[in-house]
Structure formats: C-alpha cells, structure tokens
Amino acid sequence: KINNYKKVVSILGEYEKCNGDVDGVGGEDVDIKTTVQALDILRNGGMSLKGEKPPNWKSKILIKIEEILQYGVLQKAEDSRHDPKTQAIEVLCSIPEIGPSKARDLYKQGITSIAQLITMPQLINRKQRIGLLYYQDLKERIPRQEMDRWSDGLHYICSETLEQCK
DSSP: OOOHHHHHHHHHHHHHHHHOOOOSSSSOOHHHHHHHHHHHHHIOOOOOOOOTTTTTSHHHHHHHHHHHHHSOOOOOHHHHSSOOOOOOOOHHSSSSTTTHHHHHHHTTTTSHHHHHHHOGGSSSSSHHHHHHHHHHHSSSSOOOOHHHHHHHHHHHHHHHHHHHOO
C-alpha cells in the first residue's frame, strides 16, 4: 500500500507540475491520500463505500489513480514528458525561485528557454533575476573532495576557537 501511495503521489505530482492540476477541474484541491485509501478499500478489503459517500468517486482523479495502480504509469503524464510546453516548464523551473506556476505564466508569454528569459528580465521578480544571474554557477556541482577540504578546515578553525575560549 505504501509503495502504491508513493508511486501514485509521485506520478500525479509530476503530472500536476506539468499541467497545473491533477483532476482536470483546475484549482480544485484533491486529497490524493484519501483517494488512494478509497481505492485500496475497494480493491483489497472488498468493503463497500456506499456508507462512506465519497464525493464523485468515479471522478477524473480516481480514473487516473486506477490507471497508475493497474498499469504502473499514467499515459497522460508519459505523453506530457515529450510535450514542448512541459519541456519548457521543466527548464524554466530549474532556475532558482521560479516554480511551476511562474514557469507556466512565462510559457504563456512566449518564453520557452533560459536564453529567451535572459533577454526579458522584466518578466521576473528580483529574487528570480538573481537566480537567473547565477543559474550556471548554481547548476555546477561542487566536487566532494573540495567539500571535504572545506569541512576539515572548518572543523579545525572551530576546534581552535573552542580551545581559545576555555
């Protein structure tokens, strides 16, 4: 059950990031955990949900969850991975301080790449401009050996400082 829950949440989260909503209604708050539990009760426990009266349990969200549980994937999520809009949103979301909502707004304004955004910085706020300015530097990973040297140096300085305070 936990694996199913994690898988469903992961796939629906990815789908939501690309499409802005999970259930197709747009903006309606969907309780994924409750929906997965309802499916587990139906599937494993054989219990009837008639007394529970879940709201519209054959809604779009349940159909998507059922597809994930049955086939292991959500075809719409798989298709959206190759969609130019989805790819542009993913690229824009890789900039610090730009989330899915802002990325979708930028896409609607015709921005599909970091290069385009660099030419139109007025479309983003100050923090996002800082993220854009340092994007390449932040994208670069610091080598483990370098971090180990910094850690050793800081440990040495801290221990020396503590000794002097005694």
